[in-house]
Amino acid sequence: MELEFPDPNDLMHFRLKLYADEGLYKGGKFSFSFSINQNYPIEPPKVRCEQKIYHPNVDLVGNVCLNILREDWKPVLSLDQVTVGIQFLFLEPNQNDPLNKAAARSLQQHPAVFAQEVQRSMRGQVVGGEVFDKVV
Numbered sequence: 001m002e003l004e005f006p007d008p009n010d011l012m013h014f015r016l017k018l019y020a021d022e023g024l025y026k027g028g029k030f031s032f033s034f035s036i037n038q039n040y041p042i043e044p045p046k047v048r049c050e051q052k053i054y055h056p057n058v059d060l061v062g063n064v065c066l067n068i069l070r071e072d073w074k075p076v077l078s079l080d081q082v083t084v085g086i087q088f089l090f091l092e093p094n095q096n097d098p099l100n101k102a103a104a105r106s107l108q109q110h111p112a113v114f115a116q117e118v119q120r121s122m123r124g125q126v127v128g129g130e131v132f133d134k135v136v
Contacts, residue, residue, distance in 0.1 A: 001083065012036040015050070016083055018090070024118045025055075025090045028135045032064070032086060034079070044073040045082060051133035054121035056093045056104035060130060064089075065099040102128050 004015040016032040031050040037043060047069055048062040049055075057065040066085045068077055098104030106114040117127045124134030 001087070012040075016086070018083075018087060020090045023091045024093070024115055025122065028053075028090070028122050030090075030135060034082075036079075041075040041077075044069045044077075045079065047082065047086070051135055052130070053135060054100070054103055054118055054127050054130075054132055055089070056095050056098040056100050056107055057089050059099035063099055065094075065097055067097065 001019065002017045004017060005011065005013075006015065007013065012035065014034050016034060018030045018032065020026050020028045020030070030053065033048050033050055035046040037046070047064050047066075049058045049064060050062060052060055052062070059065075064086065066082070066089065068082060068085050093103075093107060095104040095107045103114070103117070106117060121127045121132035122134070122136045124132060126132075
């Protein structure tokens with residue numbers, strides 16, 4: 001994992017690069033943009049996945065479903081806790097709180113098929129009629 005600041009004069013907008021080294025997404029390289037507004041830490045940061053990926057908790061435009069980025073956000077939470085939460089989504093996708101309902105349904109009903117779909121999608125192939133970004 002590494003942080004990248006495209007504009008060194010703007011520390012409120014940065015990129016998290018995540019390298020999955022275990023689990024279903026092993027070998028994948030993912031980037032998340034973070035945008036912190038003036039109401040932080042009262043409001044959570046805005047986080048988006050920059051690649052189109054096949055994941056129950058990331059929709060096709062990059063929105064991330066993580067409870068601490070929504071209803072469970074508290075001003076005492078840190079950006080480090082958010083990054084750990086994102087890492088955990090790649091180890092344990094949450095089928096019970098999905099943004100990508102088709103991926104969640106596949107994970108829940110056919111875990112072996114879901115694992116194959118994840119591998120195909122990470123290679124930039126088509127899953128469920130959608131072309132995904134190559135992340136391996």
